[in-house]
Amino acid sequence: MARPQCSRCCRPVSHCLCPLIPDLANHTRLLILQHRSEAGHALNTARLAALGLRNAQLWIGEHFDGLEALLEAEAGGAALLFPGEQDAPRGNSAPIKPRLLVVPDGSWRKARKILHLHPCLGKLPRLCLSSGQISRYRLRKAPMAGALSTIEAVTLALNMLEAPARFDDLLRPFEALIEGQIAAMGEETFLRNHGDQP
Incomplete structure (x- = not known):
């Protein structure tokens, strides 16, 4: 029999994260484009990010009807949070200040598939985070150096775009989620499977 689930954070009621989810004005x-395969995942950080921000939407799927029209309506005011060659200006140039930040969510393969299925995303300027970031996502092995969970990437991006405002409180439910998962698996199992991570 399935455990009762919180309708908001989609966690078991006994492990509801809603009291830790902030209400931050961004x-x-x-706009988070979440691959449908991630929606039911126990460690769904995109949902936590969307719930903690007043000005955020979470679209779930693979083909997103209306995306191209939405980006056209933005008339150059949108950017894509994803590594790539079209980085935001650096050095003495002012960083881009998009009105809309689009964030693909899923495994790297699934996120790239979203980009492939929606060529309009490839035309957006890319906002790339500084290299050398270390993820707090201790339950997954990063596929590459600097790989972050969606909620971590969103937090860093908003801290950069809206400084001096800070969005670190977004990470409170994420950290509780990670600690809860470690407690459920037991410290010994965690160290055996993930103890070699930085």
């Missing part, structure tokens, strides 16, 4: 609109 000026940069956030």
Whole structure:
């Protein structure tokens, strides 16, 4: 028999994260495009990010009807949070200040598939985070150096775009989620499977 589930955070009621989810006002609109395979995942950080921000939407699927029209309506005011060659200006140039930040969510393969299925995303300027970031996501082995969970990437991006405002409180439910998963598996199992990570 399935455990009762919180309708908001989609966690078991006994492990509901809602009391830890902040209510943060962000000026940069956030659109998270979550691959449908991630929606039911126990460690769904995209949902936590969307719930903690007043100006955020979470679209779930693979083909997103209306995405191209939405980006056209933004008339150059959108950017894509994803590594790539079209980085935001660096050095003495002012960083881009998008009105809308689009964030693909899924495994690297699934996120790239979303980009492939929606060529309009490839035309957006890319906002790339500084290299050398270390993820707090201790339950997954990063596929590459600097790989972050969606909620970590969103937090860093908003901290950069909306400084001096800070969005670190977004990470509170994420950290509780990680600690809860470690407690459920037991410290010994965690160290055996994940103890070699930085």
